[in-house]
Amino acid sequence: MLTHTPENQRLVDLLARVAHEDHEAFKQLYQLTSAHLYGVALRYLRSRSTADEILQEAFINVWQQAGSYASTLSTPMTWLISVVRNKALDHLRKFKNESEHTDSYDDGEISRPDGIAEHADPHELFDAATEAIALNRCVAQLDATQRQSLALAFYNGLSHSELAEHLRVPLGTAKAWVRRGLERLRKCLESHQQSLAGEAR
Template structure:
Protein backbone atom coordinates (compact mmCIF):
# COMPACT_ATOMS: atom_id res chain seq x y z
CA UNK A 1 0.00 0.00 0.00
CA UNK A 2 1.45 3.38 -0.95
CA UNK A 3 1.74 6.37 1.37
CA UNK A 4 -1.30 8.17 -0.03
CA UNK A 5 -3.48 5.07 0.35
CA UNK A 6 -2.30 4.65 3.97
CA UNK A 7 -3.04 8.30 4.64
CA UNK A 8 -6.57 7.94 3.24
CA UNK A 9 -7.13 4.73 5.23
CA UNK A 10 -5.93 6.37 8.45
CA UNK A 11 -8.05 9.46 7.81
CA UNK A 12 -11.13 7.34 7.18
CA UNK A 13 -10.45 5.32 10.34
CA UNK A 14 -10.18 8.52 12.42
CA UNK A 15 -13.50 9.71 11.00
CA UNK A 16 -15.07 6.39 12.01
CA UNK A 17 -13.52 6.69 15.49
CA UNK A 18 -15.25 10.08 15.77
CA UNK A 19 -18.51 8.19 15.28
CA UNK A 20 -17.69 5.78 18.11
CA UNK A 21 -16.38 2.90 15.99
CA UNK A 22 -14.14 0.81 18.32
CA UNK A 23 -12.71 -1.45 15.56
CA UNK A 24 -11.61 1.72 13.76
CA UNK A 25 -9.68 2.75 16.88
CA UNK A 26 -7.98 -0.66 16.80
CA UNK A 27 -7.00 -0.01 13.18
CA UNK A 28 -5.63 3.44 14.08
CA UNK A 29 -3.63 1.80 16.88
CA UNK A 30 -2.24 -0.91 14.59
CA UNK A 31 -1.23 1.65 11.96
CA UNK A 32 0.37 4.20 14.29
CA UNK A 33 1.36 2.76 17.67
CA UNK A 34 4.99 2.05 16.79
CA UNK A 35 5.59 5.57 15.50
CA UNK A 36 3.75 7.25 18.36
CA UNK A 37 5.52 5.09 20.95
CA UNK A 38 8.82 6.21 19.42
CA UNK A 39 7.80 9.86 19.76
CA UNK A 40 6.85 9.34 23.42
CA UNK A 41 9.98 7.35 24.22
CA UNK A 42 12.26 9.90 22.60
CA UNK A 43 10.81 12.71 24.70
CA UNK A 44 10.44 10.80 27.97
CA UNK A 45 13.50 8.53 27.82
CA UNK A 46 11.60 6.01 29.94
CA UNK A 47 9.87 2.99 28.43
CA UNK A 48 7.29 2.63 31.21
CA UNK A 49 6.38 6.31 31.07
CA UNK A 50 6.18 6.19 27.28
CA UNK A 51 3.79 3.21 27.46
CA UNK A 52 1.57 5.08 29.93
CA UNK A 53 1.55 8.21 27.81
CA UNK A 54 0.80 6.18 24.68
CA UNK A 55 -2.32 4.84 26.41
CA UNK A 56 -3.32 8.42 27.22
CA UNK A 57 -2.74 9.35 23.57
CA UNK A 58 -5.25 6.78 22.34
CA UNK A 59 -7.76 7.79 25.01
CA UNK A 60 -7.41 11.35 23.73
CA UNK A 61 -7.84 10.14 20.15
CA UNK A 62 -11.02 8.31 21.18
CA UNK A 63 -12.43 11.40 22.88
CA UNK A 64 -11.28 14.02 20.37
CA UNK A 65 -11.35 12.25 17.00
CA UNK A 66 -14.19 14.52 15.93
CA UNK A 67 -11.80 17.48 16.10
CA UNK A 68 -9.52 15.93 13.46
CA UNK A 69 -9.72 17.91 10.22
CA UNK A 70 -8.05 16.30 7.22
CA UNK A 71 -7.95 19.69 5.49
CA UNK A 72 -5.77 21.19 8.25
CA UNK A 73 -3.27 18.38 8.86
CA UNK A 74 -2.48 14.85 7.83
CA UNK A 75 -3.71 12.17 10.22
CA UNK A 76 -0.19 11.19 11.32
CA UNK A 77 0.74 14.83 11.95
CA UNK A 78 -2.34 15.24 14.15
CA UNK A 79 -1.57 12.04 16.07
CA UNK A 80 2.12 12.90 16.54
CA UNK A 81 1.14 16.33 17.88
CA UNK A 82 -1.08 14.64 20.48
CA UNK A 83 1.70 12.20 21.45
CA UNK A 84 4.28 14.98 21.67
CA UNK A 85 2.02 17.22 23.74
CA UNK A 86 1.01 14.42 26.12
CA UNK A 87 4.67 13.47 26.58
CA UNK A 88 5.66 17.05 27.37
CA UNK A 89 2.70 17.34 29.75
CA UNK A 90 3.94 14.21 31.55
CA UNK A 91 7.42 15.71 31.92
CA UNK A 92 5.98 18.94 33.29
CA UNK A 93 3.71 17.15 35.76
CA UNK A 94 6.70 15.15 37.02
CA UNK A 95 8.57 18.40 37.62
CA UNK A 96 11.27 17.61 35.10
CA UNK A 97 12.81 20.89 34.08
CA UNK A 98 15.46 19.67 31.67
CA UNK A 99 15.34 17.33 28.73
CA UNK A 100 18.10 14.86 28.12
CA UNK A 101 17.90 16.16 24.56
CA UNK A 102 16.38 19.45 23.47
CA UNK A 103 12.98 18.99 21.87
CA UNK A 104 14.34 20.70 18.77
CA UNK A 105 16.68 17.71 18.31
CA UNK A 106 13.73 15.38 17.78
CA UNK A 107 13.31 14.26 14.21
CA UNK A 108 10.62 16.04 12.30
CA UNK A 109 7.80 13.73 11.35
CA UNK A 110 7.13 14.39 7.74
CA UNK A 111 3.90 13.69 5.98
CA UNK A 112 4.75 10.94 3.49
CA UNK A 113 2.17 12.21 1.02
CA UNK A 114 3.61 14.24 -1.85
CA UNK A 115 3.09 17.97 -1.77
CA UNK A 116 0.71 19.65 -4.21
CA UNK A 117 3.69 21.06 -6.11
CA UNK A 118 5.27 17.60 -6.35
CA UNK A 119 1.99 16.08 -7.53
CA UNK A 120 1.66 18.78 -10.21
CA UNK A 121 5.28 18.31 -11.30
CA UNK A 122 4.81 14.52 -11.49
CA UNK A 123 1.67 14.97 -13.59
CA UNK A 124 3.49 17.32 -15.96
CA UNK A 125 6.42 14.90 -16.30
CA UNK A 126 4.02 12.03 -16.94
CA UNK A 127 2.21 14.02 -19.61
CA UNK A 128 5.51 14.96 -21.25
CA UNK A 129 6.74 11.35 -21.19
CA UNK A 130 3.48 10.13 -22.75
CA UNK A 131 3.75 12.80 -25.44
CA UNK A 132 7.32 11.76 -26.26
CA UNK A 133 6.36 8.08 -26.31
CA UNK A 134 3.62 8.93 -28.80
CA UNK A 135 6.20 10.63 -31.07
CA UNK A 136 8.44 7.60 -31.53
CA UNK A 137 7.71 4.62 -33.78
CA UNK A 138 4.75 2.56 -32.53
CA UNK A 139 6.72 -0.72 -32.21
CA UNK A 140 9.45 1.00 -30.20
CA UNK A 141 6.95 2.81 -28.01
CA UNK A 142 5.02 -0.41 -27.30
CA UNK A 143 8.24 -2.29 -26.50
CA UNK A 144 9.45 0.44 -24.12
CA UNK A 145 6.08 0.62 -22.36
CA UNK A 146 5.96 -3.17 -21.96
CA UNK A 147 9.56 -3.42 -20.75
CA UNK A 148 9.63 -0.49 -18.34
CA UNK A 149 6.02 -0.08 -17.26
CA UNK A 150 4.81 -3.68 -17.33
CA UNK A 151 8.15 -5.22 -16.35
CA UNK A 152 8.38 -7.66 -19.26
CA UNK A 153 11.83 -8.98 -20.19
CA UNK A 154 13.41 -8.47 -23.60
CA UNK A 155 13.11 -12.23 -24.17
CA UNK A 156 9.36 -12.24 -23.50
CA UNK A 157 8.86 -9.19 -25.72
CA UNK A 158 10.89 -10.72 -28.57
CA UNK A 159 8.92 -13.95 -28.34
CA UNK A 160 5.60 -12.10 -28.22
CA UNK A 161 6.49 -10.01 -31.29
CA UNK A 162 8.04 -12.95 -33.11
CA UNK A 163 11.39 -11.21 -33.64
CA UNK A 164 14.93 -12.18 -32.64
CA UNK A 165 16.16 -11.04 -29.21
CA UNK A 166 18.77 -8.75 -30.80
CA UNK A 167 16.08 -7.01 -32.85
CA UNK A 168 13.99 -6.36 -29.73
CA UNK A 169 17.01 -4.95 -27.90
CA UNK A 170 17.74 -2.68 -30.88
CA UNK A 171 14.13 -1.44 -31.03
CA UNK A 172 14.23 -0.56 -27.35
CA UNK A 173 17.72 0.99 -27.48
CA UNK A 174 16.81 3.17 -30.49
CA UNK A 175 13.46 4.05 -28.93
CA UNK A 176 15.13 5.09 -25.67
CA UNK A 177 17.60 7.26 -27.60
CA UNK A 178 14.69 9.01 -29.39
CA UNK A 179 12.82 9.30 -26.11
CA UNK A 180 15.85 10.89 -24.40
CA UNK A 181 16.23 13.32 -27.30
CA UNK A 182 12.57 14.30 -27.07
CA UNK A 183 12.69 14.76 -23.29
CA UNK A 184 15.80 16.95 -23.52
CA UNK A 185 14.10 19.41 -25.87
Protein backbone atom coordinates (compact mmCIF):
# COMPACT_ATOMS: atom_id res chain seq x y z
CA MET A 1 0.00 0.00 0.00
CA LEU A 2 1.36 3.41 -0.97
CA THR A 3 2.04 5.97 1.72
CA HIS A 4 -0.23 9.00 1.39
CA THR A 5 1.46 11.96 3.05
CA PRO A 6 1.01 15.71 2.50
CA GLU A 7 4.42 15.79 0.82
CA ASN A 8 3.48 12.98 -1.57
CA GLN A 9 0.16 14.57 -2.38
CA ARG A 10 1.83 17.87 -3.17
CA LEU A 11 4.16 16.15 -5.63
CA VAL A 12 1.22 14.25 -7.14
CA ASP A 13 -0.59 17.55 -7.70
CA LEU A 14 2.51 19.18 -9.19
CA LEU A 15 3.05 16.30 -11.61
CA ALA A 16 -0.57 16.54 -12.71
CA ARG A 17 -0.08 20.23 -13.43
CA VAL A 18 3.21 19.58 -15.23
CA ALA A 19 1.36 17.11 -17.46
CA HIS A 20 -0.68 20.13 -18.58
CA GLU A 21 2.52 22.12 -19.29
CA ASP A 22 2.32 24.31 -16.19
CA HIS A 23 5.72 26.03 -15.99
CA GLU A 24 5.26 27.24 -12.42
CA ALA A 25 4.44 23.69 -11.27
CA PHE A 26 7.54 22.42 -13.07
CA LYS A 27 9.67 25.01 -11.29
CA GLN A 28 8.23 24.05 -7.89
CA LEU A 29 8.72 20.35 -8.61
CA TYR A 30 12.33 21.01 -9.52
CA GLN A 31 12.97 23.04 -6.38
CA LEU A 32 11.43 20.38 -4.14
CA THR A 33 13.14 17.31 -5.63
CA SER A 34 16.29 18.28 -7.55
CA ALA A 35 18.69 18.10 -4.59
CA HIS A 36 17.66 14.53 -3.74
CA LEU A 37 17.60 13.45 -7.39
CA TYR A 38 21.03 14.99 -7.97
CA GLY A 39 22.30 12.77 -5.14
CA VAL A 40 20.81 9.73 -6.89
CA ALA A 41 22.53 10.63 -10.15
CA LEU A 42 25.82 11.27 -8.37
CA ARG A 43 25.76 7.85 -6.68
CA TYR A 44 25.59 6.18 -10.09
CA LEU A 45 27.91 8.44 -12.05
CA ARG A 46 30.54 9.57 -9.48
CA SER A 47 31.02 12.81 -11.42
CA ARG A 48 29.41 16.12 -10.49
CA SER A 49 29.38 17.51 -14.02
CA THR A 50 27.91 14.31 -15.50
CA ALA A 51 25.33 14.10 -12.70
CA ASP A 52 24.31 17.69 -13.47
CA GLU A 53 23.88 16.77 -17.15
CA ILE A 54 21.84 13.65 -16.41
CA LEU A 55 19.64 15.56 -13.95
CA GLN A 56 18.89 18.14 -16.63
CA GLU A 57 18.01 15.41 -19.16
CA ALA A 58 15.85 13.64 -16.57
CA PHE A 59 13.80 16.75 -15.89
CA ILE A 60 13.25 17.23 -19.62
CA ASN A 61 11.81 13.69 -19.60
CA VAL A 62 9.68 14.54 -16.58
CA TRP A 63 8.24 17.52 -18.44
CA GLN A 64 7.46 15.39 -21.48
CA GLN A 65 6.20 12.28 -19.65
CA ALA A 66 4.51 13.61 -16.49
CA GLY A 67 1.16 12.47 -17.88
CA SER A 68 2.33 8.84 -17.71
CA TYR A 69 2.80 8.97 -13.93
CA ALA A 70 0.22 6.82 -12.10
CA SER A 71 -0.18 7.63 -8.41
CA THR A 72 -1.74 4.20 -7.78
CA LEU A 73 1.45 2.41 -8.81
CA SER A 74 4.21 4.37 -7.09
CA THR A 75 4.94 7.47 -5.06
CA PRO A 76 6.03 10.55 -7.01
CA MET A 77 9.57 10.37 -5.68
CA THR A 78 9.88 6.69 -6.61
CA TRP A 79 8.81 7.55 -10.15
CA LEU A 80 11.17 10.52 -10.35
CA ILE A 81 14.07 8.45 -9.04
CA SER A 82 13.35 5.80 -11.69
CA VAL A 83 13.58 8.46 -14.41
CA VAL A 84 16.96 9.66 -13.12
CA ARG A 85 18.22 6.09 -12.59
CA ASN A 86 17.26 5.05 -16.11
CA LYS A 87 19.02 8.08 -17.56
CA ALA A 88 22.13 7.35 -15.51
CA LEU A 89 22.17 3.67 -16.50
CA ASP A 90 21.70 4.57 -20.17
CA HIS A 91 24.70 6.87 -19.87
CA LEU A 92 26.84 4.20 -18.21
CA ARG A 93 25.89 1.61 -20.82
CA LYS A 94 26.73 4.02 -23.61
CA PHE A 95 30.24 4.67 -22.35
CA LYS A 96 31.18 1.52 -20.45
CA ASN A 97 33.57 0.34 -23.19
CA GLU A 98 35.17 3.74 -23.74
CA SER A 99 37.85 3.91 -21.08
CA GLU A 100 39.21 7.21 -22.29
CA HIS A 101 35.83 8.81 -21.60
CA THR A 102 35.68 7.20 -18.16
CA ASP A 103 39.12 8.59 -17.31
CA SER A 104 37.99 12.04 -18.34
CA TYR A 105 34.92 11.83 -16.12
CA ASP A 106 37.04 10.76 -13.15
CA ASP A 107 39.37 13.70 -13.70
CA GLY A 108 36.44 16.08 -14.04
CA GLU A 109 37.66 17.26 -17.45
CA ILE A 110 34.46 16.89 -19.43
CA SER A 111 33.07 20.32 -20.25
CA ARG A 112 29.42 21.07 -19.62
CA PRO A 113 27.18 21.26 -22.69
CA ASP A 114 25.21 24.36 -23.60
CA GLY A 115 27.56 26.65 -21.72
CA ILE A 116 26.51 25.41 -18.27
CA ALA A 117 29.41 25.67 -15.83
CA GLU A 118 30.40 22.75 -13.62
CA HIS A 119 28.81 23.06 -10.16
CA ALA A 120 26.10 25.31 -11.64
CA ASP A 121 23.48 26.22 -9.10
CA PRO A 122 19.94 24.78 -9.33
CA HIS A 123 18.55 27.96 -10.90
CA GLU A 124 21.04 27.76 -13.79
CA LEU A 125 20.25 24.08 -14.30
CA PHE A 126 16.51 24.77 -14.23
CA ASP A 127 16.90 27.56 -16.80
CA ALA A 128 18.95 25.26 -19.03
CA ALA A 129 16.37 22.50 -18.77
CA THR A 130 13.56 24.93 -19.55
CA GLU A 131 15.43 26.25 -22.60
CA ALA A 132 16.07 22.72 -23.85
CA ILE A 133 12.39 21.85 -23.46
CA ALA A 134 11.40 24.98 -25.42
CA LEU A 135 13.89 24.18 -28.19
CA ASN A 136 12.65 20.58 -28.49
CA ARG A 137 9.07 21.78 -28.70
CA CYS A 138 9.89 24.39 -31.35
CA VAL A 139 11.89 21.90 -33.43
CA ALA A 140 8.94 19.49 -33.32
CA GLN A 141 6.76 22.18 -34.92
CA LEU A 142 8.99 22.47 -38.01
CA ASP A 143 8.17 20.81 -41.30
CA ALA A 144 9.96 17.49 -41.74
CA THR A 145 12.20 18.92 -44.48
CA GLN A 146 13.18 21.91 -42.32
CA ARG A 147 13.85 19.72 -39.30
CA GLN A 148 16.00 17.31 -41.31
CA SER A 149 17.90 20.15 -43.00
CA LEU A 150 18.73 21.87 -39.72
CA ALA A 151 19.80 18.59 -38.11
CA LEU A 152 22.16 17.79 -40.98
CA ALA A 153 23.51 21.34 -41.13
CA PHE A 154 24.11 21.91 -37.43
CA TYR A 155 24.61 18.45 -35.92
CA ASN A 156 26.40 16.82 -38.87
CA GLY A 157 28.12 20.02 -40.00
CA LEU A 158 27.05 19.79 -43.67
CA SER A 159 27.50 22.88 -45.85
CA HIS A 160 24.63 24.09 -48.04
CA SER A 161 26.10 22.35 -51.08
CA GLU A 162 26.69 19.10 -49.15
CA LEU A 163 23.16 19.34 -47.78
CA ALA A 164 21.72 19.75 -51.27
CA GLU A 165 23.70 16.75 -52.52
CA HIS A 166 22.68 14.63 -49.53
CA LEU A 167 18.99 15.45 -49.90
CA ARG A 168 19.14 15.40 -53.72
CA VAL A 169 17.55 18.83 -54.12
CA PRO A 170 18.71 22.05 -55.82
CA LEU A 171 21.11 24.23 -53.83
CA GLY A 172 18.54 27.02 -53.61
CA THR A 173 15.97 24.64 -52.11
CA ALA A 174 18.39 23.43 -49.45
CA LYS A 175 19.27 27.01 -48.51
CA ALA A 176 15.58 27.94 -48.33
CA TRP A 177 14.76 25.00 -46.04
CA VAL A 178 17.54 26.00 -43.63
CA ARG A 179 16.64 29.70 -43.75
CA ARG A 180 12.92 29.12 -43.20
CA GLY A 181 13.58 26.57 -40.47
CA LEU A 182 15.82 28.99 -38.59
CA GLU A 183 13.26 31.77 -38.96
CA ARG A 184 10.47 29.59 -37.56
CA LEU A 185 12.70 28.48 -34.69
CA ARG A 186 13.57 32.08 -33.87
CA LYS A 187 9.93 33.17 -33.81
CA CYS A 188 8.89 30.17 -31.72
CA LEU A 189 11.64 30.72 -29.15
CA GLU A 190 10.88 34.45 -28.98
CA SER A 191 7.23 33.62 -28.33
CA HIS A 192 8.30 31.23 -25.55
CA GLN A 193 10.45 33.91 -23.92
CA GLN A 194 7.62 36.42 -24.09
CA SER A 195 5.21 33.97 -22.45
CA LEU A 196 7.70 33.30 -19.63
CA ALA A 197 8.14 37.05 -19.14
CA GLY A 198 4.37 37.41 -18.92
CA GLU A 199 4.18 34.67 -16.28
CA ALA A 200 6.89 36.39 -14.24
CA ARG A 201 4.93 39.64 -14.00
